[in-house]
Amino acid sequence: MSEATISWLSGPVLRARTCGRFHVSDAILVGAKRLLGEVIRVETGGIVAQVYEDTTGLRPGDHVTSSSEPLSIRLRPGLLGNIFDGLLRPLVAMPGDTVLAGMREAAAVPLHYCPLAKKGDEVRGGQVVGKFTTGAITENHLVPPGVDGEVVSIAGEGDYEDNEVLCVLRGETGSETRLDAGHYWSIRRPRPAVKRLPPREPLVTGQRIMDTLFPVARGGRAALPGGFGTGKTILQESLAKWCDADVIVYVGCGERGNEMAEVLNEFPTLEDPRSGRPLLDRTVIIANTSNMPVAAREASIYTGITVAEYFRDQGLHVALMADSTTRWAEALREISGRLGELPGEQGFPAYLSSRLAEFYERAAHVETLQGNEGSVTIIAAVSPPAGDFSEPVTSQTKRYVRCFWALDRDRAQARFFPAVHPLTSYSEDIDALARWWQARGNPDWMGHRRQILTLLEQRARLERMARIVGKDALPPRQQLTLLCADLINEALLRQSAFSPVDRYCSPERQTALVQVILRFVDRAVQALDHNVALEHIAAIPVLRRLQRASEEISEEKVAQFRLLMERLDEEFDQLEKREGHAR
Ligand SMILES: Nc1ncnc2c1ncn2[C@@H]1O[C@H](COP(=O)(O)OP(=O)(O)OP(=O)(O)O)[C@@H](O)[C@H]1O
Ligand SMILES: [Mg+2]
Numbered sequence: 001m002s003e004a005t006i007s008w009l010s011g012p013v014l015r016a017r018t019c020g021r022f023h024v025s026d027a028i029l030v031g032a033k034r035l036l037g038e039v040i041r042v043e044t045g046g047i048v049a050q051v052y053e054d055t056t057g058l059r060p061g062d063h064v065t066s067s068s069e070p071l072s073i074r075l076r077p078g079l080l081g082n083i084f085d086g087l088l089r090p091l092v093a094m095p096g097d098t099v100l101a102g103m104r105e106a107a108a109v110p111l112h113y114c115p116l117a118k119k120g121d122e123v124r125g126g127q128v129v130g131k132f133t134t135g136a137i138t139e140n141h142l143v144p145p146g147v148d149g150e151v152v153s154i155a156g157e158g159d160y161e162d163n164e165v166l167c168v169l170r171g172e173t174g175s176e177t178r179l180d181a182g183h184y185w186s187i188r189r190p191r192p193a194v195k196r197l198p199p200r201e202p203l204v205t206g207q208r209i210m211d212t213l214f215p216v217a218r219g220g221r222a223a224l225p226g227g228f229g230t231g232k233t234i235l236q237e238s239l240a241k242w243c244d245a246d247v248i249v250y251v252g253c254g255e256r257g258n259e260m261a262e263v264l265n266e267f268p269t270l271e272d273p274r275s276g277r278p279l280l281d282r283t284v285i286i287a288n289t290s291n292m293p294v295a296a297r298e299a300s301i302y303t304g305i306t307v308a309e310y311f312r313d314q315g316l317h318v319a320l321m322a323d324s325t326t327r328w329a330e331a332l333r334e335i336s337g338r339l340g341e342l343p344g345e346q347g348f349p350a351y352l353s354s355r356l357a358e359f360y361e362r363a364a365h366v367e368t369l370q371g372n373e374g375s376v377t378i379i380a381a382v383s384p385p386a387g388d389f390s391e392p393v394t395s396q397t398k399r400y401v402r403c404f405w406a407l408d409r410d411r412a413q414a415r416f417f418p419a420v421h422p423l424t425s426y427s428e429d430i431d432a433l434a435r436w437w438q439a440r441g442n443p444d445w446m447g448h449r450r451q452i453l454t455l456l457e458q459r460a461r462l463e464r465m466a467r468i469v470g471k472d473a474l475p476p477r478q479q480l481t482l483l484c485a486d487l488i489n490e491a492l493l494r495q496s497a498f499s500p501v502d503r504y505c506s507p508e509r510q511t512a513l514v515q516v517i518l519r520f521v522d523r524a525v526q527a528l529d530h531n532v533a534l535e536h537i538a539a540i541p542v543l544r545r546l547q548r549a550s551e552e553i554s555e556e557k558v559a560q561f562r563l564l565m566e567r568l569d570e571e572f573d574q575l576e577k578r579e580g581h582a583r
Contacts, residue, residue, distance in 0.1 A: 004047060004064040006030070010338045012051050012295040013040075016064045022047045025188060027071040030055075031062040036087065038071045038299075041339075050295040050335055052087055070189070073303055075310040076162065076182025077111055077132040077139040079284045080247065083264060086288040086300030087187075088307070109134065110159040111181055113141070113166060117151050124148040126192070126313060126369020129167050130155075132181065136281035137246065140314040141166065144183040145192050145369060152176065187302040191309040193366035193374075199432040200365070203319060203377045206242035206504035207235070208550075209405075209420045209493045212514060213449060214427035216403040218317055219365025219375035223325075223397045226407025227387025230419050233259055235407075236321045236381055238418075238497045241270055241279055242504040245319035245377065247311040248283045251304035254297050254327025257289040290327070297331040305362045305376065312366065312374035319377045320363075325356075326383040329393045345392045353396045360400035402428040416494060422456050442511040448518055452488055455521070459485030476534045483538055484521045491547050492517055501554045512561035513550060519565060520546055523572040530580035540575060542568045 002020030009015075014030070014037075022028075026039045030051050035058070041048035049064070073088040083091045117129040123143050129151065130141035149169035160166060160181070167179040185191065199217030216222040226232045233255065240248045252260045263285065270279040284307055288300040301322050308318040322328070329352060336349035344350040365375040380401075384394045387409050398404060404426050411419035430446070437445035458481050466474055471482070492513060497503050505513075524537050545552075545564060553560045 002066040002068065004028075004066070006058065006060050006062045006064060007046070008060065009055065009058055011334075012055060012293055013048065013335055013338045014051065014055075014058070014064075015046055015048050017046050020066070021068075022066050023068075023070075025070045025186065027067045027069055029065045029067065031058045031064075033057075034065075037064075037295075039066070040335075048339060050298070051293070052296040052299060053293055055293075069184075070186040071299070072184040072186045073306060074182045074184050075307065077134060077141075078109055078162070079307060080135050080137060080139075080282060081278075081280050081284075083285040083287055084303075085292065086286065086296035086298075086303055088286070088303050091287060110161060112158070113155060113160050113181075114157045115154045115167075116141075117154055117167070119151055119153060121151045122149070123151060123169065124369070128314075128370055129179070136275065136277050137316075140370075141179075141181065142183075142310075142313060142370075143169070143179065144185070145313075147171075147177050147179075149177060185306055185310070187299060187306045190362050191306070191313055193313070193364070193368055194371070195367050197365045197367060197373065199429045201436045202429075202433045203317070204244040204507055205239050206244075206506065207238060207418060208495055208505050208510050208513070209418060209422065209425075211505075211507060212492070212510050213422060213452065214403055214405060214420070214425050215429060215433050216377060216379070216427065217365070217429040217433060218377055219363060220403060220429055221360045221363045221378045221380075221401045222403035222405060223380050223382055223394075223401040224405045224407065225382035225384055225389060225394045225397070226412070226419065227384060227409050230387070230407035230409055230412040231417050232381040232383065232407060233323055234497050235405075235418050235420075236323050236379065237263060237266075238503060239319070239379055240283065240321050241267075243319050244317075246282065246316040247308075247318045248279075249304050249308045249311075249318060249320045250283060250285045251300055251320065251322045252285065252287045252289060253300050253322055253324060254288060254290050254331065255323055257291055260285075260287045260289050294331045294334050297328060298335060301325070301328050301359060305359065305378070308376040309362065312364075312376045313368050313370070315368055315370065315372035315374050317375045317377075319379060322378070322380040324381040324383045325359075325397065326381075326393050329356075348392050352392060353399070356393075356396050357400050360397075416489075417496060420493075422453065422493060423460060437507070437511075440507050440511070442514070445511075448514050451518060451521070452492070452514070455481060455485045455488060459489075476528060479534055480524055480528055480537065483534075484524060487517060487520065487543070487546060491550055495550065499551060501552070502550050504555070505550070506555055506558075509553070509555060509558050509561075512558055516549065516561055516565050516568065517546060519568060523568065527572055527576055527580065530576050532575055532579040536575060536579050540571050542571045 004016035004018040006016045028037045030037050035053040037049045037051040039049045112133045115130045125145040128140040132139045149171040152168040152170045155166040165178045169177045202215040203218045267280040272279045286304050288297040308320045311318045363378040368374050384391045405420045406424040407419045408421035434446045
């Protein structure tokens with residue numbers, strides 16, 4: 001066992017004189033309380049390390065012990081439905097309170113195990129040897145990547161304790177590996193897969209502006225940048241509740257404790273629309289609130305992504321929400337500052353960019369080692385100070401994500417939610433995802449999307465002009481463009497997270513709404529061409545119905561959109577008959 005003695009301390013970082021071998025990323029235990037830490041630099045005769053717990057009371061001369069193992073977390077069944085700190089240690093939520101209270105050992109829940117492999121089978125890392133049917137989701141018993149051999153013994157069906165040996169493997173050299181329900185994995189090391197698959201299908205979020213205009217692919221990477229109070233947390237929560245992932249890993253990173261407590265209070269009361277069970281059953285929450293140690297915040301997003309990869313390797317689709325990566329980058333900055341490293345832009349360390357790259361790189365749609373498909377999609381909030389998207393964390397993040405859902409301060413101030421700006425946001429997966437939409441009842445999804453964005457662009461231009469000359473001075477055709485773009489904005493893009501009818505919008509309902517709105521646009525343009533006066537078009541009764549359609553036509557009543565479409569055609573037919581030819 002390698003030992004060291006603390007020579008210098010500053011907050012969560014320390015230097016120690018070493019005796020014996022230490023490696024970068026080794027987990028260490030510090031002081032009499034054996035606080036968990038990690039080696040971040042090795043120098044001649046000494047180490048630099050960060051400590052993941054409160055260092056109050058530590059002093060020079062205290063002992064440091066190396067575990068000679070990289071900092072790892074134990075991946076095991078029973079993570080779903082629970083809350084952990086940045087290093088996957090269980091946390092207890094204080095019901096109804098604003099803070100998360102102390103840590104405790106994981107409660108020993110017996111696991112129900114069904115073996116799938118049998119004695120004599122040859123198994124490889126990533127393969128499934130059994131199943132756990134304790135929780136809401138049946139979890140696989142995976143052979144840890146890198147381990148292989150012949151099954152010497154395997155437990156029969158029954159209830160077992162978490163740390164009981166369930167399967168013994170004999171490797172080629174004759175050495176035996178004993179597998180219990182879980183295994184350790186270093187949080188900084190991506191879990192292996194056979195290969196990456198190209199983006200093919202979207203992660204359906206149920207939010208119209210995202211699914212219809214800026215979809216993210218399963219295995220994709222999206223950033224949600226927005227200034228203070230622009231709706232990042234509410235949107236992340238909506239995505240966690242309604243997106244069609246099998247498992248959600250929610251990393252609350254450096255946000256206020258009360259926000260985290262709200263999530264904890266709300267999730268158990270919500271029902272998963274797919275299974276009818278509590279949403280919490282398919283969620284793992286990793287909380288490192290602003291009042292918790294800063295170094296653990298740095299680790300929390302790696303812990304989150306490692307947990308997400310573990311579920312991916314079981315053949316599941318996982319969505320990882322991180323709120324917010326800016327607080328994570330600030331933790332990097334604080335640690336780097338205390339170490340006296342040369343600061344880069346705005347004091348962030350020069351390696352900010354490579355750290356972000358390493359994190360986003362771990363989002364993927366893969367063929368797993370057991371031969372099926374799984375994915376990890378990252379959706380990361382970014383909180384640029386003063387909403388300035390040119391600051392380092394936002395601009396570096398932009399280099400690595402494929403979807404950029406820019407939250408706009410003006411929209412949020414006007415209480416227009418979600419405040420995603422349709423002209424500054426983008427998705428780079430449109431071409432890859434068009435086929436999916438085409439197969440889901442909207443053969444002209446690409447064309448519709450383009451038409452919507454063109455109208456919104458024209459609106460921005462015309463509004464600038466109208467500010468100078470006045471709206472009434474614009475020709476009727478341009479005024480009609482404004483009317484149509486307003487309809488798109490209000491009826492399609494606005495979607496309240498608190499509306500029981502509209503907080504989730506299925507792809508079918510999105511398509512129906514888009515089709516009826518664009519039919520209005522076409523018919524209105526046609527009516528104007530047939531000399532119907534603009535004020536008559538604007539006064540057509542069906543317009544009011546359209547504006548309220550997303551709130552009034554629920555998921556169960558999607559067929560009503562057809563009636564709305566018929567009514568729209570009838571009203572325009574009558575209008576043209578009455579007004580168009582009369583002039
Ligand atoms: N999708 C939404 N639907 C309805 N209201 C919303 C929505 N998003 C945000 N809001 C409103 O905006 C408020 C602020 O949202 P939120 O707390 O998510 O912002 P934030 O960007 O996370 O802020 P901070 O920078 O403080 O973390 C919410 O309390 C809510 O009233
Ligand atoms: Mg927030």
